[in-house]
Amino acid sequence: MSDCIFCKIASEEIPSKKVYEDEQCYAFYDLDPQAPTHFLVIPKAHIASALDINEGNSMIVGHCFAVIAKVAKERGFDSYRVVSNCGEQAGQSVFHLHFHVLAGRDMTWPPG
Numbered sequence: 418m419s420d421c422i423f424c425k426i427a428s429e430e431i432p433s434k435k436v437y438e439d440e441q442c443y444a445f446y447d448l449d450p451q452a453p454t455h456f457l458v459i460p461k462a463h464i465a466s467a468l469d470i471n472e473g474n475s476m477i478v479g480h481c482f483a484v485i486a487k488v489a490k491e492r493g494f495d496s497y498r499v500v501s502n503c504g505e506q507a508g509q510s511v512f513h514l515h516f517h518v519l520a521g522r523d524m525t526w527p528p529g
């Protein structure tokens with residue numbers, strides 16, 4: 418989508434600190450980290466939020482989670498949190514589906 422910041426990051430039109438890339442997804446460090454390690458995994462295809470996941474595009478979500486596990490193993494994380502905020506009330510500020518991956522500190526539950 419032409420005016421989507423995460424589409425522009427995935428196409429490297431806007432620079433980011435890349436963590437991982439393949440044909441289907443892109444991962445990069447969050448600008449405002451909430452944990453010692455905090456990166457985002459996004460599908461390259463534009464999906465606005467988790468509300469827009471359906472039978473036709475859900476394979477990419479599984480792929481994103483496989484990538485998260487691969488990167489976590491490579492980095493030696495045995496504990497991490499994956500978060501996807503869906504909608505403004507839940508805290509979504511960028512409307513391109515993304516998975517926050519947070520690691521390196523104790524996490525509280527429930528989240529605020």
Ligand code: AMP
Binds near residue numbers: 445447448511
């Ligand atoms: P959310 O608020 O759940 O939609 O998450 C959006 C995340 O994107 C926030 O944690 C922001 O800090 C992060 N963010 C926004 N713009 C950029 C950018 N250009 N590079 C890296 N992270 C970004």
